[in-house]
Amino acid sequence: MSIFADVFGYLLGLIYGLVKDYGVAIIIFTLLTKLILMPFTIKQLRSSKEMAAIQPKMQEIQEKYKDNKEVQSQKMLELYKEHNYNPLSGCLPLLIQFPIIIGLFTALREPATYVFANNPELLETATHQTFLWMKNLSQPDLMSNIFSSGPAWLMKMPGLMPILSAVLTYFQMSSMNAAQGAAATQNNSLKMMQTIFPLMILFWGTSLSAGLILYWTVGSIFQIGQQYYMKRPVKGENV
Template sequence: MLIVGVLMVTGCSPGTVSPIDADNSFWDKYFVAPLSDALDWFKEFLGNYGYSIIVLTIIIRFFLLPLTLKQMKSSKAMQKIQPEMQKLREKYKNDQQKMQQETMKLFQKHNVNPMAGCLPLLVQMPILIAFYQAIMRNEHIFEANFLWLELGSADPYYIFPLLAAVTTFLQSIVMGMGDNPQTRLFLWIMPIMIFVLAFNFPSALSVYWVISNLFTMVQYAILGDKFKAKKSEAPAK
């Protein structure tokens, strides 16, 4: 759902990519154009747009790391009170108003803000969307090559679409989506969706997805235990 939302917001598809208009568009001038210029600069420094996409992806993810950590901290806080929330749902399943009141009291008791995890995501989205557009709308990238790829065309051997799908699946595992019955279905939906998109879109976007997924996996492998709610931490009866 998030990926589809991003693509709808960007308004980009393989046949409808518009040039960057920094003179007449506030969004292009202050968000897309600077990132596109950064891609050009790293290309001159590194000699290839593929390396440019990889390096700038990692830099952006490091820049967003404080927001990601805040998200992980909020997620851990919500996980810790899940047993109590489940009891409230069962106790007041026929009284939605009472359940909402008791849930708010529970949040206040444990000093948990359910919206705290959404705010970092909302801050990240404009940056990630702008970077996506900078890749898709940079005309020089569409004329460049990287490894066997023509960055402006889909991977003819389907290797990067498959890598994007596999790393999306592994990323979901690392993030613990398989442990939650409500998100377990996305373990399979998201990789399939990513593969279909990567198969139809320029391979430059596939490179971005693969590197971004790998960064997230390493990030959660290093920091995940710190923010993972343990069973022993669940509130005692």
């Protein structure tokens, strides 16, 4: 994964050299990486949309042949062939994106190693710049960034960026599940993840750097917009 971390860390360092603001550099960097990953993400979203379209027929086959798994599998394959649908098409983009995403996170988590390795003198200047309400993007965004004083438990609570990121992640997953149709909304595991994952983001916000949470937040906004665009009916397509 270090290869991806080296590449993306170098890119983030170049952007920072141009804009001289680490927070702005992370936002630009996030948008660029999302554009790079867009072909894979679109393929994944289209696969979800195709599955939602044939889902009623899939459920009909499952119910009709519930006592004959062999015939059920054969009918499913015929349905996939009829609609030119590959059930594995949604998995491949995820597998391709996984090492890239890990590399991105590694670069943002360790800027001294991957972003400012050739310019260590810029590390402290960049990460200690105030961005919005956050005083240090290399440290977690806690409520201490908002309140100058208060109870110790309050000062250690997740700040506004982790809260915003958790809310956006919830809506992103909700939109993704809706795109996959009724089966996804009725799947208890998916419904549970829709709640648990945002809570995990909130919890991670107390330990992960604000710069990393900023990346996730901007990425979630981009993803929600992309999902909304993909849900629009194509010209000539039945609504």
